[in-house]
Amino acid sequence: MSARMKLGAFLWATGHHIAAWRHPKTHVTAGIDIDHYIALARTAEAAKFDMIFCEDAAGLREADVGIASQTSRSIGFEPISLLSALAVQTSRIGLVSTASTSYNEPYGLARTFLSLDHLSGGRAGWNLVTSASPIEAANFGATGLKPHADRYERAREFAEVVTGLWHGKVSGHVGQSFSVRDPLDLPPSPQGAPVMVQAGASDVGRDLAARTADVVFTAAQTFEEAKAFYDDLKGRMAAHGREPDDIKIMPGVAPVVAETEAEAREKFEELQELIPDDVGVALLSSYLSISDLWRYPIDGPLPELPESEGMKSRQALVVEQSRRDGLNIRQLARHFAGARGHWRIVGTATQVADELQARFEGGAADGFNVMPAYFPGELDAFATLVVPELQRRGLFRMEYEGTTLRAHLGLKRPS
Amino acid sequence: MSARMKLGAFLWATGHHIAAWRHPKTHVTAGIDIDHYIALARTAEAAKFDMIFCEDAAGLREADVGIASQTSRSIGFEPISLLSALAVQTSRIGLVSTASTSYNEPYGLARTFLSLDHLSGGRAGWNLVTSASPIEAANFGATGLKPHADRYERAREFAEVVTGLWHGKVSGHVGQSFSVRDPLDLPPSPQGAPVMVQAGASDVGRDLAARTADVVFTAAQTFEEAKAFYDDLKGRMAAHGREPDDIKIMPGVAPVVAETEAEAREKFEELQELIPDDVGVALLSSYLSISDLWRYPIDGPLPELPESEGMKSRQALVVEQSRRDGLNIRQLARHFAGARGHWRIVGTATQVADELQARFEGGAADGFNVMPAYFPGELDAFATLVVPELQRRGLFRMEYEGTTLRAHLGLKRPS
Numbered sequence: 001m002s003a004r005m006k007l008g009a010f011l012w013a014t015g016h017h018i019a020a021w022r023h024p025k026t027h028v029t030a031g032i033d034i035d036h037y038i039a040l041a042r043t044a045e046a047a048k049f050d051m052i053f054c055e056d057a058a059g060l061r062e063a064d065v066g067i068a069s070q071t072s073r074s075i076g077f078e079p080i081s082l083l084s085a086l087a088v089q090t091s092r093i094g095l096v097s098t099a100s101t102s103y104n105e106p107y108g109l110a111r112t113f114l115s116l117d118h119l120s121g122g123r124a125g126w127n128l129v130t131s132a133s134p135i136e137a138a139n140f141g142a143t144g145l146k147p148h149a150d151r152y153e154r155a156r157e158f159a160e161v162v163t164g165l166w167h168g169k170v171s172g173h174v175g176q177s178f179s180v181r182d183p184l185d186l187p188p189s190p191q192g193a194p195v196m197v198q199a200g201a202s203d204v205g206r207d208l209a210a211r212t213a214d215v216v217f218t219a220a221q222t223f224e225e226a227k228a229f230y231d232d233l234k235g236r237m238a239a240h241g242r243e244p245d246d247i248k249i250m251p252g253v254a255p256v257v258a259e260t261e262a263e264a265r266e267k268f269e270e271l272q273e274l275i276p277d278d279v280g281v282a283l284l285s286s287y288l289s290i291s292d293l294w295r296y297p298i299d300g301p302l303p304e305l306p307e308s309e310g311m312k313s314r315q316a317l318v319v320e321q322s323r324r325d326g327l328n329i330r331q332l333a334r335h336f337a338g339a340r341g342h343w344r345i346v347g348t349a350t351q352v353a354d355e356l357q358a359r360f361e362g363g364a365a366d367g368f369n370v371m372p373a374y375f376p377g378e379l380d381a382f383a384t385l386v387v388p389e390l391q392r393r394g395l396f397r398m399e400y401e402g403t404t405l406r407a408h409l410g411l412k413r414p415s
Numbered sequence: 416m417s418a419r420m421k422l423g424a425f426l427w428a429t430g431h432h433i434a435a436w437r438h439p440k441t442h443v444t445a446g447i448d449i450d451h452y453i454a455l456a457r458t459a460e461a462a463k464f465d466m467i468f469c470e471d472a473a474g475l476r477e478a479d480v481g482i483a484s485q486t487s488r489s490i491g492f493e494p495i496s497l498l499s500a501l502a503v504q505t506s507r508i509g510l511v512s513t514a515s516t517s518y519n520e521p522y523g524l525a526r527t528f529l530s531l532d533h534l535s536g537g538r539a540g541w542n543l544v545t546s547a548s549p550i551e552a553a554n555f556g557a558t559g560l561k562p563h564a565d566r567y568e569r570a571r572e573f574a575e576v577v578t579g580l581w582h583g584k585v586s587g588h589v590g591q592s593f594s595v596r597d598p599l600d601l602p603p604s605p606q607g608a609p610v611m612v613q614a615g616a617s618d619v620g621r622d623l624a625a626r627t628a629d630v631v632f633t634a635a636q637t638f639e640e641a642k643a644f645y646d647d648l649k650g651r652m653a654a655h656g657r658e659p660d661d662i663k664i665m666p667g668v669a670p671v672v673a674e675t676e677a678e679a680r681e682k683f684e685e686l687q688e689l690i691p692d693d694v695g696v697a698l699l700s701s702y703l704s705i706s707d708l709w710r711y712p713i714d715g716p717l718p719e720l721p722e723s724e725g726m727k728s729r730q731a732l733v734v735e736q737s738r739r740d741g742l743n744i745r746q747l748a749r750h751f752a753g754a755r756g757h758w759r760i761v762g763t764a765t766q767v768a769d770e771l772q773a774r775f776e777g778g779a780a781d782g783f784n785v786m787p788a789y790f791p792g793e794l795d796a797f798a799t800l801v802v803p804e805l806q807r808r809g810l811f812r813m814e815y816e817g818t819t820l821r822a823h824l825g826l827k828r829p830s
Contacts, residue, residue, distance in 0.1 A: 032533040032601060034503060058523050059597045068600070075600055078530035084499035085534055088449060103523065107554040108473050115493035118447045119500055138587075138596035139522040172553075181553035182474045185483070185490055186447060 006367025015374030019274030020072035031076035047383035051094030054079035087120035094405030096125035122190030122404035191404035210236035252342035280333030349385035421782025424459035430789030434689035435487035446491035462798035466509030469494035509820030511540035537605030537819035606819035625651035667757035695748030764800035
């Protein structure tokens with residue numbers, strides 16, 4: 001594979017490790033500190049990352065307010081306002097924000113992302129989510145989460161309207177969920193259209209991605225899982241008249257890196273020790289869309305799980321891991337809470353680069369969405385230790401060659 | 416009156432004059448040029464304006480795409496993304512954006528504005544509009560504009576939910592239009608809460624303002640109109656348990672200023688000459704919410720107008736002026752199109768300052784929302800000619816005394 005790997009910097013308040021907010025080298029209000037984010041964005045840009053990535057949810061990240069306040073992202077900026085501010089404090093790096101198809105309307109969303117795209121000179125991307133959390137639903141008057149299939153049907157039409165608006169199609173859209181008459185009051189994007197990102201891993205989610213996405217973020221613990229997902233999704237492209245290379249698959253990776261392996265392990269253990277049991281269990285419960293995990297003995301096995309309308313594919317991933325490694329609830333909670341279900345690598349720059357290279361060259365990833373354990377420390381460590389190692393190996397760019405996110409990612413400009 | 420007057424800089428692509436885009440000193444793409452907006456924001460901040468103000472509409476500004484493309488704001492940024500970018504390029508000036516209660520949900524809107532408020536260190540304001548335009552309605556699946564009363568009832572509940580969320584009320588809201596469970600994932604604002612702005616001038620609009628607004632923008636041509644509105648609104652405050660000074664009334668003013676009166680008149684006439692008849696008539700039609708004005712002779716009088724669910728109070732204003740000054744359709748269209756129904760002053764800095772001072776000291780205004788005819792020229796002229804004159808007279812600040820928008824406006828910090 002001659003193409004270079006793609007790298008995203010997933011920014012998240014104090015850090016991706018659930019206990020990052022308790023780490024002595026972070027500050028609790030990092031999530032609403034614009035100078036903190038500007039510094040992170042500049043670090044990522046200096047390291048030539050393809051993009052900054054922000055998640056989003058219109059609600060607390062945990063059902064329990066007490067638990068929510070004890071996580072690494074208990075407070076944080078709304079991502080469009082954040083990325084718009086970062087757009088004028090950076091010049092090259094891509095700016096990708098999550099936004100929901102369930103709690104927005106396509107006209108407003110298309111307009112906002114195209115506006116960010118013009119603000120940034122063609123560096124915007126939209127990560128489409130259907131919002132699987134009942135916490136968000138309760139803030140939008142809904143009495144419960146809509147079924148998975150209904151959310152995806154709305155998302156399919158939503159994406160169709162948004163891309164139509166981005167491509168300057170003037171004729172009105174009248175569909176099942178939406179009716180939109182006007183074109184946008186913005187000219188086409190400097191990069192043709194903002195980049196479309198998705199993260200849904202269910203069957204219907206993969207089909208939507210194969211139809212519309214430019215980038216897919218995933219969670220995969222093992223090489224085999226990552227490879228299976230990669231091959232499956234690339235294999236779906238032809239059915240939608242697209243080339244396999246038209247979509248870039250970027251699994252999340254949660255590295256803890258240091259000059260020596262011992263030092264890296266020590267850093268990681270220091271974080272793991274900071275996780276309170278109740279927070280770990282609550283986070284795992286929320287991720288699994290079950291509410292009574294705390295009733296089970298924390299030293300015992302994961303109970304049988306009910307069918308859920310939440311994130312089906314994620315649930316399967318956790319269950320699989322619990323069985324494979326024989327982890328009890330506390331161990332699973334800590335393991336999971338430490339990486340949020342993503343792939344964890346603890347080691348030296350050489351070890352981290354070896355693992356990334358193996359997945360990249362083994363055809364299991366086009367790049368990675370990097371989820372540093374705490375900020376700025378672990379982003380700095382990745383930028384100063386791992387990136388130069390990847391560059392030495394010819395796996396990552398030395399300089400930006402283009403000015404738009406589409407150019408960084410090597411994506412075709414939409415016609 | 417010992418308080419100083421308040422000044423807003425209403426930013427609008429190439430300028431407020433409808434033909435600004437044809438002026439030799441503007442560029443057509445100013446609406447999506449972030450460097451243009453950064454320069455304007457810095458000019459306004461250097462001149463110690465209280466705030467920048469942005470309008471918004473989720474749709475074209477004119478029903479006819481051909482007409483829309485011939486106006487001074489045919490393209491432009493979505494205002495939250497714009498103001499978030501300006502937040503990190505300025506340090507003191509307030510940042511007020513319009514957003515609709517008809518095409519948003521209160522949880523998302525409250526979160527976005529509070530995020531902007533944190534980004535800017537307490538400088539954000541929300542201009543609540545109910546969206547009277549059928550053009551916008553058609554982009555949100557609506558078959559027609561909702562009746563005025565229904566829009567305002569939704570707006571009332573919307574504002575209640577938003578301010579509740581801003582004030583950190585955790586208990587859920589369950590009402591007629593909205594149900595919201597969570598608090599926001601943001602701490603309270605650095606200024607207590609973002610500033611609430613309104614512009615509705617109908618009876619129900621005034622009541623909503625007296626109940627919830629910190630600032631009201633209005634359109635008033637004459638001193639008498641301005642004074643009547645001012646006294647009426649201040650008189651409504653007591654019924655809501657508020658002091659008259661808890662609300663700042665800032666009529667729009669569209670000045671054209673130069674070193675000499677002759678020069679100012681020449682600048683204005685140059686702009687008026689650039690207005691095509693069809694654009695002037697179309698703009699007037701849209702403002703009056705009627706569609707067939709073009710059928711009437713352009714040299715004849717304004718016809719009888721049908722009752723409209725659009726902006727009732729604005730319609731009355733135009734009709735009143737047409738009768739008072741005996742203007743035919745072309746004259747009214749040009750007159751109106753030149754100032755968009757706002758108060759026009761053409762003259763020297765002394766003349767402009769005299770007029771502003773008369774309304775301010777006569778108890779008809781607490782300040783003004785300045786609508787420069789074209790950018791940057793007329794904002795520069797106001798900043799370098801009129802502001803120093805107001806400062807010499809002791810009517811306007813020499814320096815910012817506080818760091819938040821609430822402090823600039825002399826508003827109480829909400830408890």
